[in-house]
Amino acid sequence: MPRPRGFEQEAPPPAREWPISGRSARRAQRRPFVDAEWRSLAPPRAVGRSSLSGGKLAAAAVAVAEQRTRRAASRVRIVVTKAPTACWNRGSPLPRFSCGLRVGRTGRRDPDNRSLKDTMFARGLKRKCVGHEEDVEGALAGLKTVSSYSLQRQSLLDMSLVKLQLCHMLVEPNLCRSVLIANTVRQIQEEMTQDGTWRAVAPQAAERAPLDRLVSTEILCRAAWGQEGAHPAPGLGDGHTQGPVSDLCPVTSAQAPRHPQSSAWEMDGPRENRGSFHKSLDQIFETLETKNPSCMEELFSDVDSPYYDLDTVLTGMMGGARSGPCEGLEGLAPATPAPSSSCKSDLGELDHVVEILVET
Amino acid sequence: MFPKLSLRSMFHGAGGGNDIQWCFSQVKGAVDDDVAEADIISTVEFNHSGELLATGDKGGRVVIFQQEQENKIQSHSRGEYNVYSTFQSHEPEFDYLKSLEIEEKINKIRWLPQKNAAQFLLSTNDKTIKLWKISERDKRPEGYNLKEEDGRYRDPTTVTTLRVPVFRPMDLMVEASPRRIFANAHTYHINSISINSDYETYLSADDLRINLWHLEITDRSFNIVDIKPANMEELTEVITAAEFHPNSCNTFVYSSSKGTIRLCDMRASALCDRHSKLFEEPEDPSNRSFFSEIISSISDVKFSHSGRYMMTRDYLSVKIWDLNMENRPVETYQVHEYLRSKLCSLYENDCIFDKFECCWNGSDSVVMTGSYNNFFRMFDRNTKRDITLEASRENNKPRTVLKPRKVCASGKRKKDEISVDSLDFNKKILHTAWHPKENIIAVATTNNLYIFQDKVN
Numbered sequence: 001m002p003r004p005r006g007f008e009q010e011a012p013p014p015a016r017e018w019p020i021s022g023r024s025a026r027r028a029q030r031r032p033f034v035d036a037e038w039r040s041l042a043p044p045r046a047v048g049r050s051s052l053s054g055g056k057l058a059a060a061a062v063a064v065a066e067q068r069t070r071r072a073a074s075r076v077r078i079v080v081t082k083a084p085t086a087c088w089n090r091g092s093p094l095p096r097f098s099c100g101l102r103v104g105r106t107g108r109r110d111p112d113n114r115s116l117k118d119t120m121f122a123r124g125l126k127r128k129c130v131g132h133e134e135d136v137e138g139a140l141a142g143l144k145t146v147s148s149y150s151l152q153r154q155s156l157l158d159m160s161l162v163k164l165q166l167c168h169m170l171v172e173p174n175l176c177r178s179v180l181i182a183n184t185v186r187q188i189q190e191e192m193t194q195d196g197t198w199r200a201v202a203p204q205a206a207e208r209a210p211l212d213r214l215v216s217t218e219i220l221c222r223a224a225w226g227q228e229g230a231h232p233a234p235g236l237g238d239g240h241t242q243g244p245v246s247d248l249c250p251v252t253s254a255q256a257p258r259h260p261q262s263s264a265w266e267m268d269g270p271r272e273n274r275g276s277f278h279k280s281l282d283q284i285f286e287t288l289e290t291k292n293p294s295c296m297e298e299l300f301s302d303v304d305s306p307y308y309d310l311d312t313v314l315t316g317m318m319g320g321a322r323s324g325p326c327e328g329l330e331g332l333a334p335a336t337p338a339p340s341s342s343c344k345s346d347l348g349e350l351d352h353v354v355e356i357l358v359e360t
Numbered sequence: 361m362f363p364k365l366s367l368r369s370m371f372h373g374a375g376g377g378n379d380i381q382w383c384f385s386q387v388k389g390a391v392d393d394d395v396a397e398a399d400i401i402s403t404v405e406f407n408h409s410g411e412l413l414a415t416g417d418k419g420g421r422v423v424i425f426q427q428e429q430e431n432k433i434q435s436h437s438r439g440e441y442n443v444y445s446t447f448q449s450h451e452p453e454f455d456y457l458k459s460l461e462i463e464e465k466i467n468k469i470r471w472l473p474q475k476n477a478a479q480f481l482l483s484t485n486d487k488t489i490k491l492w493k494i495s496e497r498d499k500r501p502e503g504y505n506l507k508e509e510d511g512r513y514r515d516p517t518t519v520t521t522l523r524v525p526v527f528r529p530m531d532l533m534v535e536a537s538p539r540r541i542f543a544n545a546h547t548y549h550i551n552s553i554s555i556n557s558d559y560e561t562y563l564s565a566d567d568l569r570i571n572l573w574h575l576e577i578t579d580r581s582f583n584i585v586d587i588k589p590a591n592m593e594e595l596t597e598v599i600t601a602a603e604f605h606p607n608s609c610n611t612f613v614y615s616s617s618k619g620t621i622r623l624c625d626m627r628a629s630a631l632c633d634r635h636s637k638l639f640e641e642p643e644d645p646s647n648r649s650f651f652s653e654i655i656s657s658i659s660d661v662k663f664s665h666s667g668r669y670m671m672t673r674d675y676l677s678v679k680i681w682d683l684n685m686e687n688r689p690v691e692t693y694q695v696h697e698y699l700r701s702k703l704c705s706l707y708e709n710d711c712i713f714d715k716f717e718c719c720w721n722g723s724d725s726v727v728m729t730g731s732y733n734n735f736f737r738m739f740d741r742n743t744k745r746d747i748t749l750e751a752s753r754e755n756n757k758p759r760t761v762l763k764p765r766k767v768c769a770s771g772k773r774k775k776d777e778i779s780v781d782s783l784d785f786n787k788k789i790l791h792t793a794w795h796p797k798e799n800i801i802a803v804a805t806t807n808n809l810y811i812f813q814d815k816v817n
Contacts, residue, residue, distance in 0.1 A: 152704075156650060159708060172460050172486075175548055175567040176598045176617050177713045180654045183596055187650060 150197060153188055160185045379740070380799060381815040382749060382762045383706050386440055388425070389808035391753070396604035401804040403791055407471035407479065410795040413441055413802055414481060415809055416466025420450040422483055423492065423535075438798060441811055445494055447536035450485040460465040462487050468553050470562070474574075480539070482562065486549040491540035491575065497526040545571050545581045547765050552602045558619050565614060568595075572626075584632050585614060585624065600662050600715075607667040615672060619656030623683065639681050641688045651703040651712065659715035662725040665796075666773055671727055673718040676700060678739065691745065693739040698780045711785050717795045730789025735765055747778035751789060751803045751810040761815060799803065 160181050390399060405414050413425040423446045428439035453462040464485055472480040478495040503525040506514055520780025549567035555562040562585070564571050570585035585602075589595050598617045604613035610626045622635035643652060655675035663670045669690070672679050676697060679689035695716075699706060706712040711732075718729040731735045731748075737744045748765045768777040791804040799814035 154651070156707075158706065163710075172458070172549070174713070176600060176657070177593060178709075179598050180617055180713070181654055183575060184650055193519070 016088075150195075153192070156184060157188045160188070370475065378744070379745070382757065382799075382801075382812045383758070383815050384760045384762065384810070385758060385800070385813045386811040387753060387756070387808055388423075388441075388443075388811075390537040395807045395817045399807040400806060401791060401809060402427055402465050402467060403469050404802050404804045404809065405469045405471060405481075405792050406795050406802070407481075408473050408796060409584065410797050410800070411754060412444065412471070412479060412810075413793070414471065415802075415804065416449065416469050418463075418465040420448055420452065420466060420485065421465030422447055422449045422466060422492070423483075423592050424504070424534075425578075438800060438816070445534040445536055447492070449483045449490060449492065450488065453487075454713060467550055470553050470555050472555060473559060475559075480486065482553055482555065484550050484553050484564065487546055488541040489550070489553060489573075491542075492526060492536050493539045494534060494536045497533045497535060498529060498531070500530045501525045502528045507736075540575065540578050542573055542578050542581070545573075554612065556604045556609050557607055562607075563602055563604060563612060565599050567598040570599065570602055570612075570614060570632075577631075578661045581760050582630070585628060586631065586633060587616075600658050603661055603670075605662055605667055606663050613661055613663075613670060615658035617657040618653060619658055619674060621658065621661060621670070621672060621681065637683070637687075639706060641679070645806050647700075649703065651707060654707070654712055655703065660717040662718055662720060664720050665722065666724055669724065671718050671720065672716040673716050673729055675712060675714075675716075676719055678727055680727070680741065691741060693727070693737075695729055695737055696767070697765055699732075702780065706785070711788075714788055715790060716788075717791050719792055721794045721799070722796050726794075728792050728794060728801065730803070731793055732785050732788050733783040734766075734787040734789055736789045749812075751805050751812075753808075759815070762812065782802055 163181050164178060164185070388450075389401075390396070398417060398421075401415050401417040401420040402418055403414075405411070407414070412428050413427075413504070415423050417423070424444045426439035426444035429440050430439050449466055452464040454460075455462055462485065466483050466485060470482045470485050472482070474480075478493050481492050483490055483492060502509065503523050505522055505525075506516065506521055508514055529782075542564070546564065546566040546569070548568050550564050550566045552565040553562060554565075554695070560576075561572055561574050564573065564581075565585075568586065568588040569583055571581040572584045573581045585599070587599060588599065588721070597617070600615050601618055602614035605613070611623060613623045613739060614619050614628070615621045619640065621629050621639040623637040623639070624632035625636045626632060628634070628636060657659040658672045658674050661670060668683060669759040670683065672681065672689075673695075676699060677695055678693045680691040680693075681689045703712060716730050718727060720727055725742055726738055726740050728736060728738045734751045735748050736751060737746060737748050749762045750765050763776075766774075766777045767783070768774065768779050770780075773779050785804060789803055789805055793802045795801065801812050803810045803812065
């Protein structure tokens with residue numbers, strides 16, 4: 001079998017800064033530490049440190065676009081294209097509150113679904129859907145009163161989710177790092193739940209216990225952990241030899257790069273095949289269907305990006321060649337490409353491929 | 361048991377003033393700034409006598425340096441370290457079942473104590489541990505009957521007389537051969553190996569499990585710690601480092617990503633999931649932030665040579681623990697407190713996940729650890745003084761005394777100080793090692809190895 005290691009050498013010129021192994025080992029040029037405006041985010045109950053320097057962020061609430069791109073260019077290691085917000089803003093006047101990284105869109109492809117209003121990633125990325133203007137206005141009013149602490153917390157959450165999403169296709173991601181980021185996300189979620197800012201999106205989600213919502217975050221890590229055989233295998237001495245555990249993994253791993261796509265497909269497509277999927281995929285689908293879909297939406301609702309194949313993702317080449325808008329991050333996260341309405345043929349193909357994988 | 365140190369250093373330790381002055385000695389590695397990824401140094405380790413210094417890199421190679429024998433006449437400096445052996449320890453592999461690469465990067469090297477003429481070391485990548493034998497050959501047999509000197513076979517019919525082959529001296533050749541390969545025991549990435557004081561067994565730790573091996577047996581290992589939850593969704597803590605006690609062959613510790621250290625006794629049970637001691641410092645509520653857990657994650661744990669203390673390194677500090685006291689460390693040293701206000705940015709660029717190592721000096725009086733901008737820090741436990749030094753090629757002349765550096769956290773920057781914002785976070789010193797007997801330190805920057813010595817008058 002040919003070694004895929006060559007990916008690293010095939011990297012395009014220095015503009016690409018996508019981290020391969022979680023740590024930048026490539027950058028030879030000095031990268032000064034430019035920003036000093038972030039203070040440690042402290043929960044509201046901490047004394048004495050509550051003054052979070054709004055600094056650039058407060059200004060960002062008003063005039064975000066230039067600052068975002070500038071900060072993105074100078075700070076973020078991941079290649080966030082300098083694409084202006086225009087390609088995202090489909091008529092929405094809402095400003096963005098982020099540190100320069102974007103996670104995904106809040107809009108859902110299906111305009112009939114009432115779970116559009118997603119205040120978790122309230123960043124003005126809503127598409128203009130008929131019948132949702134009132135939601136948009138309500139969100140707008142809410143946003144303007146959000147404190148900078150919440151903004152920063154939200155940005156941190158966004159950033160963390162992005163980090164979890166960026167799976168490393170060739171090398172296993174660092175489990176310690178993934179666990180720490182997931183714990184951070186959970187901590188933020190807990191706090192937001194306590195604050196009441198983590199509002200349920202879908203009506204049925206409001207009745208859920210907080211644990212459900214928190215647990216769903218674990219799904220994010222599943223791409224990293226699922227490859228180690230996420231489901232219990234008590235009868236297998238996998239401490240001794242990797243063989244038995246690995247036997248269970250092939251289905252997961254082969255599908256791991258694909259399952260978020262499949263799950264995105266699952267959201268809109270038929271669900272008949274769900275029963276035959278691997279267990280971890282099953283759980284993802286369940287989560288998507290019955291539990292709080294809001295954060296899942298965020299991951300998989302890359303509604304307007306066309307399907308990115310693995311090569312494109314890895315080489316970080318986003319942009320002009322694609323038909324839709326192409327903010328770097330969505331494409332860079334291999335877990336998030338979602339078929340758009342223009343890719344029905346892709347859906348059919350994906351369906352077919354997944355069926356084959358499951359049946360073997 | 362007490363290593364010989366000069367009288368001056370015994371009483372004064374490291375720090376400013378009359379204490380040890382560190383001088384540049386050597387630098388190994390490429391000069392140019394363009395770093396080849398395979399050359400990135402990933403581990404540094406002195407052997408038990410300090411004569412050999414092993415480094416592992418991201419390309420799976422091990423380079424061993426040997427100290428020259430001291431010139432008794434001139435005692436300006438101790439012997440220099442020159443390349444002794446280079447070999448490819450691990451190759452990149454591909455896990456076909458998971459469709460993932462297994463990196464060949466050497467995560468850890470540990471030397472075995474020398475028992476005969478050969479040297480042995482354990483080197484590990486993410487999945488496989490190998491025992492290497494490094495032996496010297498300075499004689500070779502000559503005078504074979506059936507072979508020519510160059511190895512070609514002679515026609516037996518041309519042999520008219522017989523002779524006995526004899527050993528004749530040859531140029532020194534250092535051979536490294538893999539004697540044992542310990543594979544297929546770890547599902548997750550190995551982060552630590554530690555040789556037991558019985559010199560027969562060793563442990564290897566990955567993110568969720570610790571295995572106990574016998575050096576002679578490669579097809580079997582005992583699992584002694586398993587913190588993998590039945591449901592991976594509930595995973596919140598991983599093992600970050602593990603080490604055997606230097607004197608008690610039944611005791612080992614492992615640290616976690618939540619800032620706890622557990623000491624386990626293998627005599628208590630076969631599976632040491634229940635700790636004998638739990639070392640954890642209560643969180644300081646005034647410093648609490650979303651990053652508290654991440655910065656409390658312990659990146660390295662090292663026992664002192666005496667075995668009484670252990671040192672842990674988390675993101676911002678070094679803590680010394682007395683094994684007899686579990687509720688808090690006896691000493692805490694801040695490595696780069698000025699970064700506390702930058703945690704969010706460090707989280708963004710992933711620097712907050714950097715795993716710094718730490719080390720003791722031979723007498724357990726000074727501890728050392730690395731930082732950013734190619735700075736490294738030493739803390740004298742006796743005088744409570746600390747010093748920041750820089751590993752850079754600017755101080756290239758041998759016996760140049762290193763100038764202490766200072767980082768200005770805020771406010772007016774004095775002359776010679778560096779402000780936090782101009783630190784280079786690409787230049788990090790993660791791996792350092794201290795000679796077990798002398799004041800010689802090896803400091804690894806990204807792709808260079810610096811050797812510093814104390815000034816000998």
